[in-house]
Amino acid sequence: MAERVIIFDTTLRDGEQSPGCSMTVPEKLRMARKLVELGVDILEAGFPIASEGDYEAVRAIAAEFPEVRVAALARACTLDVERAARALEPARRPRIHTFIATSDIHLRYKLRKSRQQVLEEAARAVELSRRYVEDVEFSAEDATRTDPEYLIEVCRAAVAAGARTVNLPDTVGYSLPEEFGALIAQVARALGDSAIISVHCHNDLGLATANSLAGVRAGARQIECTINGIGERAGNCALEEVVMAMKVRNDLLPFETGIVTEQLYPASRLLAQLISFGPQPNKAIVGDNAFAHEAGIHQDGFLKERTTYEIMDPRTVGVPESKLVLGKHSGRHALSKRCQDLGYALTREQLEEVYQRFIAFADRKKGVRNEEIVAIIEQVLAGAAQAAD
Ligand code: KIV
Ligand code: ZN
Numbered sequence: 001m002a003e004r005v006i007i008f009d010t011t012l013r014d015g016e017q018s019p020g021c022s023m024t025v026p027e028k029l030r031m032a033r034k035l036v037e038l039g040v041d042i043l044e045a046g047f048p049i050a051s052e053g054d055y056e057a058v059r060a061i062a063a064e065f066p067e068v069r070v071a072a073l074a075r076a077c078t079l080d081v082e083r084a085a086r087a088l089e090p091a092r093r094p095r096i097h098t099f100i101a102t103s104d105i106h107l108r109y110k111l112r113k114s115r116q117q118v119l120e121e122a123a124r125a126v127e128l129s130r131r132y133v134e135d136v137e138f139s140a141e142d143a144t145r146t147d148p149e150y151l152i153e154v155c156r157a158a159v160a161a162g163a164r165t166v167n168l169p170d171t172v173g174y175s176l177p178e179e180f181g182a183l184i185a186q187v188a189r190a191l192g193d194s195a196i197i198s199v200h201c202h203n204d205l206g207l208a209t210a211n212s213l214a215g216v217r218a219g220a221r222q223i224e225c226t227i228n229g230i231g232e233r234a235g236n237c238a239l240e241e242v243v244m245a246m247k248v249r250n251d252l253l254p255f256e257t258g259i260v261t262e263q264l265y266p267a268s269r270l271l272a273q274l275i276s277f278g279p280q281p282n283k284a285i286v287g288d289n290a291f292a293h294e295a296g297i298h299q300d301g302f303l304k305e306r307t308t309y310e311i312m313d314p315r316t317v318g319v320p321e322s323k324l325v326l327g328k329h330s331g332r333h334a335l336s337k338r339c340q341d342l343g344y345a346l347t348r349e350q351l352e353e354v355y356q357r358f359i360a361f362a363d364r365k366k367g368v369r370n371e372e373i374v375a376i377i378e379q380v381l382a383g384a385a386q387a388a389d
Pocket of ligand 1: 014099139140141142167169170171172200202
């Protein structure tokens with residue numbers, strides 16, 4: 001039986017706190033509804049101490065969606081934990097997610113605290129959180145640049161204080177997959193089954209998905225991720241990528257999630273509508289070109305058998321159909337299909353002439369629209385009619 005990986009969505013927290021992504025409370029509620037339909041296990045709704053809006057959003061989402069576990073973020077201090085607990089009051093399944101940085105670089109320059117102080121504050125914050133909720137997650141910020149021995153000490157203290165989930169973020173997207181996997185395996189060995197290990201990878205080197213999957217293979221059973229990979233700087237691990245990697249390559253990644261994959265594209269579109277940008281066209285899974293084919297050889301193979309050039313059926317991620325983009329790289333086969341789709345039954349000679357004119361036209365353009373193809377066909381048909389007169 002495939003093991004379950006918990007999908008912890010932080011689109012509305014880590015995602016929302018990045019440039020161009022802020023959302024109002026009603027917008028967050030709309031997105032939360034879609035995330036619930038998508039089937040995320042945990043929905044991190046905000047950082048209640050950060051603003052009144054974040055506080056209100058956590059409260060509203062907790063009240064509106066009792067079926068989902070709602071998480072609120074808090075630094076490892078009394079004020080933050082109490083504010084998170086208050087925001088989560090309406091929740092049926094609340095989680096307080098408390099964090100503190102553990103790397104020497106953060107301790108020296110940002111927190112100006114000793115390792116002992118940070119360890120004690122982590123344990124105290126978890127203990128305080130447990131007075132309010134059963135389900136507490138502890139994150140060791142900048143875990144991947146932390147001395148592993150000390151990291152394990154802090155994680156053990158958090159678990160002893162009552163944390164059920166221990167998250168090891170690659171906060172600055174610095175780690176490489178093998179290295180990250182080894183760190184997760186080391187912490188997993190040290191903690192045994194006293195806590196669920198979670199990964200939270202940023203994408204500064206474009207490795208967030210690879211690192212998250214390496215973490216799961218090494219023993220992590222929760223992935224923190226966002227729709228379209230939005231998040232601080234280069235973003236977080238993209239939810240749609242890790243989920244589809246585990247589904248498509250289940251032979252090597254024998255894990256399952258509760259995600260309704262047909263909702264991935266609708267969730268991506270809704271988010272793009274709510275924030276100020278969408279995914280880049282060549283974004284895996286949800287980009288405009290993710291299921292588009294322009295090269296003649298690819299179009300020919302695709303038209304003969306879809307799986308020659310597609311590793312997943314677009315409908316499994318909610319994309320209605322693949323696109324054959326007609327441009328200068330396209331072949332006769334794709335053009336002939338488009339002519340039929342546009343309602344024209346052409347002879348071989350007519351199709352050849354349309355093709356020659358089309359290629360000459362496409363050579364000067366980025367892509368050719370259906371109206372332009374119709375105009376070319378009509379010219380060819382008009383020429384043929386004149387010749388027959
Ligand atoms: O990147 C990070 O370390 C975080 C923590 C707050 C979990 O977002
Ligand atoms: Zn983060």
